[in-house]
Amino acid sequence: MDKSLIISLKTGIRERVKERLAALNISARQAGIRAGLGPEGVRNFLREDLDDTKNLPRLDTIVKLCEALDCPPAWLSFGGDSQSESHESSWRIDVKLKLQAGVWRAEKTDLPDHLGEIAIPPQEGLLKSTLYGAVVEGLSMNLVYPPGTIIVFETVIDRPDEVIAGARYHIERSSADGLVENTIKTVERDASGRLWLVPESSEPEFRAPIPAVAQPGGDMFYVGRAVCALIPAK
Numbered sequence: 397m398d399k400s401l402i403i404s405l406k407t408g409i410r411e412r413v414k415e416r417l418a419a420l421n422i423s424a425r426q427a428g429i430r431a432g433l434g435p436e437g438v439r440n441f442l443r444e445d446l447d448d449t450k451n452l453p454r455l456d457t458i459v460k461l462c463e464a465l466d467c468p469p470a471w472l473s474f475g476g477d478s479q480s481e482s483h484e485s486s487w488r489i490d491v492k493l494k495l496q497a498g499v500w501r502a503e504k505t506d507l508p509d510h511l512g513e514i515a516i517p518p519q520e521g522l523l524k525s526t527l528y529g530a531v532v533e534g535l536s537m538n539l540v541y542p543p544g545t546i547i548v549f550e551t552v553i554d555r556p557d558e559v560i561a562g563a564r565y566h567i568e569r570s571s572a573d574g575l576v577e578n579t580i581k582t583v584e585r586d587a588s589g590r591l592w593l594v595p596e597s598s599e600p601e602f603r604a605p606i607p608a609v610a611q612p613g614g615d616m617f618y619v620g621r622a623v624c625a626l627i628p629a630k
Contacts, residue, residue: 552565
């Protein structure tokens, strides 16, 4: 294949990858992990020398990228008019777990249960396969999410410095003895850059902000960022 054509193809793919990253508001690192290419997979492609004609992406890599970036392989490879081919009138999202502050359970740390489904309109800029639902129990967020609310989250892999202040996150904390708490809190950042988990509750016992740090011997993860919610009628 002519070298100039390879460079043109790589340039086009690179620009369309950047376009989708911006549209989805995700980083190259996040896209690489979503695509199964590792944290540096997409970054390296965006940084590499265009004159290196040996590194035109393989077809299986293109397919993985398209799944992560929610776009058709033909568009990512060659361009065109359509970026996303989602013709569904609604998305059916699995409801996988319950969220309740202060309740620690001896359960697996992934999303273990299947509690049903929720139908939502297609979400512009999001990838359906990254969404999951959770049911709220308890009163720690009842000013915005009363008990019985089903929240749809986008799976995230945010490090503390990537957390969006003011967003509501599904947070999973584990203790040294293996118990797990799954909850939802608003995450805020103070003037020193320290993160806090902030309840939004009518109940005094739940109102105190919690430092966003793991317990001794345990872990804390930002599992998902809230996208939308189905709130039960009063």
